[in-house]
Amino acid sequence: MRLPEQQTGRRPLSDKMRSVLVVFILFLSTLVVFPQSNNIKDLENKRKLALREIESTTLLLNETKKNTSTLLSRINLLTEQISSRQRLISLLNQEVAAISEQQATTEKEIIILTANLKNQQKSYARAVQGIVLRKQSGNKLLFVLSGSSLAESLRRMKYLKDYSEWRDNQIIDIKQKQKTLEEKKAALEKSKAEKNALLGNREKEQTNLQQEEQVHKQEVSDASKKQKELQGILQTKQKQADNLNAQIEKLIAQEVERQEREARRLAEEQARREKLKRERAERAERAERARREAARTSTKPPAKSEEPEEEEVAPKIERESPREREEVAMATPTVTAENFKLSSNFAANKGRLPMPVTGSYSIVGRFGTQQNSRWRVTTNSNGIDIQARSGAQARAVFGGEVSRVVAFPGFNNCIIVRHGGYYSFYGNIQQIFVKQGQKISAGQALGTVYTDSDTGNSQLHFQLWQGTTKLNPEPWLQK
Structure with missing residues (x-):
């Protein structure tokens, strides 16, 4: 008594090869999905950072009194907020595109898994049906003993054992594929929900952007009516900044x-x-x-x-x-x-230095020469201006020694901290917590940032030097 050709091991081998092929295809798709997942996670982190920047700027705008002397500060804050909002919308678009790509990949995987699972289930059903029809389960001993020789009987006995193992493995494999298929479908539904949420956020952020652009336009219009007055304010501030830059260069x-x-x-x-x-x-x-x-x-x-x-x-x-x-x-x-150690460690921490102010902040003044065509004024700064909330503290960006504590017109108290061959400068300090020659650690409070009672502005002027070479602080700070 012989089993049909389809039950003598060829079909199990064919199913095994098919399973290996499916696993290989899924493995290749996984190589695509993993980078996509990492990319989506990275975009999500950047989106959260942009949201925090917007929240900080909103707080600062609410605390800044609206009058002539703060118009420029408000315009700078609004410009920063619009820039952050535009970046947020761009990140949302990228995140939606990445999820769409991931969905397409998952849908392909589901199609492959479904087809493979159906074929495997049909194959297994045919094998079970053949056993039932031929009552192989009740004639196993007869099948073994009916061999023409002892060697053939042993081969039949091994075949029955292998076939039984194959059936068990098929059941396990089918259950695993069903589980994987369910997980893929659940992941697809989750990504669809995430995509819909992102699309809703994008629509809301676009509405916010339009409103902020309208407010910015109104602020600029108000400022244009007071152009001469604002030009005078800018020129006065630039003279103070030039004097400060010269004094700092001399001190450094x-x-x-x-x-x-x-x-x-x-x-x-x-x-x-x-x-x-x-x-x-x-x-x-x-x-x-x-x-x-x-x-x-x-x-x-x-x-x-x-x-x-x-x-x-x-x-x-x-x-x-x-x-x-x-x-x-x-x-x-x-x-x-x-x-040497301080200088090496300081340089190694580029991009990871903490913000020199506590709490919410917004960078409203950039490093270098800035051409302002609207107000017809050219400004130059050796550092950056960071607007903070009232009561914020200035803090050391790295460990070192307080080199100088001085006062400059327009910038109140100022502190220079030496970090080996590097120097950091903190201007517009109201109450000082440290003294010259004192050793300090990274993040240590140096003093409170001065808050103008008339405007509500709290701005820290921050500079960074390597020896006598001034550096743009922004690439060194962790945002």
């Missing part, structure tokens, strides 16, 4: 020169001590040679070395205490290592 140059001078002094002191140390060793060696020579040629005790000569050469060293000698000897390597 003095600080760099002082550090270089101190480093040279310590290096020269160390070199002098090393030279005296070598000379002492040479004299001691000469005296020892003379003693040995005298001992070999005479029974008389050797003459003492001329120690007074050493006293004359380095009397200062002998008068110093051991503690003083240790401090001077170690001064150069300690300072050099500290500066």
Whole structure:
């Protein structure tokens, strides 16, 4: 008694090959889905950041009083808000497109899985039907014993065992495919819901953008009517900024020169001590040679070395205490290592430095030269202006030492912090929490940002320097 050809192992092998092919296709599609998922997650994070920027700007706008002196600040805030809103809408569009692409991939996977599952179920059903029709389950022993030889009977016995395992594996495989198919369908429904939510958000943000553009247009119109007055305000602020820039450049140059001078002094002191140390060793060696020579040629005790000569050469060293000698000897390597470490760590943290203000903020003044055609004024800044909420604190962007605490007209109290070969400047401070020469850590509060009682404005002016070279702070800060 023989089983049909379709039950002798060929169909199980064919189904296995088909399953492997489906798994391979799904694996290839997974390689596409994973980057898509990462891209969607990245877009979602950027969208949340843009939303936080919009929320911060809205808070600052609500706190800024509407009068002539704040018109420019309000226009800058609105410009930032519109820019953030446009970026948000662009990110929403990208996120919708990415989800649509992911949906198309998932739908293809569902089609492949469904077709494969149906074929596998039909194949399994035919195999089970063949067993029922031929009553193979009741004639297994007869099927084995009816072999023409012992070898054939053993082969039939192995076949029955393999066939039974195949049936069990088919059941497991079918159940797994059904589960995977259900998960794919659930993921598709979820992505459709996310896409619909994003489309709703996009429509709402577009409406908000139109409203903000109308407000911005009205603010600009109001400002245009007071152009001469605003030009005067801008020119006054630019003069103050120019004076500040000149003073900061001078202070930074003095600080760099002082550090270089101190480093040279310590290096020269160390070199002098090393030279005296070598000379002492040479004299001691000469005296020892003379003693040995005298001992070999005479029974008389050797003459003492001329120690007074050493006293004359380095009397200062002998008068110093051991503690003083240790401090001077170690001064150069300690300072050099500290500066090098601070500078290296500071440079390595580019793009990760914390914002120099606490709470909500908005950058309303950019680094470098800005051409303002509307007000016919060219402004230049060595740093950025960050608008914060009333009561916000200025905080150190990195660990270091307070180098200077000074006051400048139009910028109130100002603080310079040295980070090895880098310097950070914080202007428009009201209450100061630190003092010159104090060691500070990253994020430590330096003082409260000055708030103008007439306008409600709280702006911190922030600069960043590498030696005497001014840097654009924005790429260094984490937003």
